Amino acid sequence: MSSSNNENELTTTRFTDRLRDESEPFWTQATTHRFTRQLADGTLPDEVFIRYLIQDYHYVDCLAQAVGFAVALAPDMATRRPLAGFLSVLTNAENDFFLKSFARLGVDEATWRNTPPSPVTQAISEAIVGGASGHAGSGQYPEAMTVLLCSEWVYQAWAEPVADAQPPQPQYREWIELHATAEFIGFVEWLREETDRACEGLDAERQEALVALFRKVTELEAAFFEDAFGS
Numbered sequence: 001m002s003s004s005n006n007e008n009e010l011t012t013t014r015f016t017d018r019l020r021d022e023s024e025p026f027w028t029q030a031t032t033h034r035f036t037r038q039l040a041d042g043t044l045p046d047e048v049f050i051r052y053l054i055q056d057y058h059y060v061d062c063l064a065q066a067v068g069f070a071v072a073l074a075p076d077m078a079t080r081r082p083l084a085g086f087l088s089v090l091t092n093a094e095n096d097f098f099l100k101s102f103a104r105l106g107v108d109e110a111t112w113r114n115t116p117p118s119p120v121t122q123a124i125s126e127a128i129v130g131g132a133s134g135h136a137g138s139g140q141y142p143e144a145m146t147v148l149l150c151s152e153w154v155y156q157a158w159a160e161p162v163a164d165a166q167p168p169q170p171q172y173r174e175w176i177e178l179h180a181t182a183e184f185i186g187f188v189e190w191l192r193e194e195t196d197r198a199c200e201g202l203d204a205e206r207q208e209a210l211v212a213l214f215r216k217v218t219e220l221e222a223a224f225f226e227d228a229f230g231s
């Protein structure tokens, strides 16, 4: 499949292109979901966004744990630094967004604290933290990068095409802007390059397992959006 190790080939398939392409139909479902379309045109019901935010706050807490594993597993300071920068965004600006949005939407602290993670949230959190930490039997840098890449790339892929949308709800505009900034797009490209570098020399069996992991997380990203509709 990948010819990237053959120097005589003029065209090569990036490993991360393979991850995305082999995740269909879930990739298209996750990146063009009605949740993101309605977010962009302002027709997403408040109660759907509130359900999503409460679940996503659980998810982001698990994601921060997964990034911590990636920081630990990274090969050197130059790779730890962007991951640590991302962890800082997650635990500061991103965290502030959730608390501000809960306040704006009238979701009191007891509600977001006491609403348990849904089965879909539990499944995606286990896939992310398990994949990155070894609880799912892997726990190496390529696995950690693969789950992080999926989580971030799906969001860039839905947000960038709707970056100019101006829904009337300020929290919808902010949620789009957060995922369409040059900084975030640059971070996703770095994740792709680093995942390519970490995975392209691995044997076929390991690569197959990484493709399956990326595909599973992509499927769960689509299910996570659907879950917010209560269907």
Ligand SMILES: Cc1ncc(C[n+]2csc(CCO)c2C)c(N)n1
Binding pocket: 056, 059, 060, 063, 089, 090, 094, 124, 151, 152, 155, 178, 179, 221, 224
């Ligand atoms: C289920 C789910 N999957 C992925 C993301 C994406 N994401 C999580 S943290 C972060 C950093 C951006 O500031 C981004 C893009 C999400 N929010 N929820």
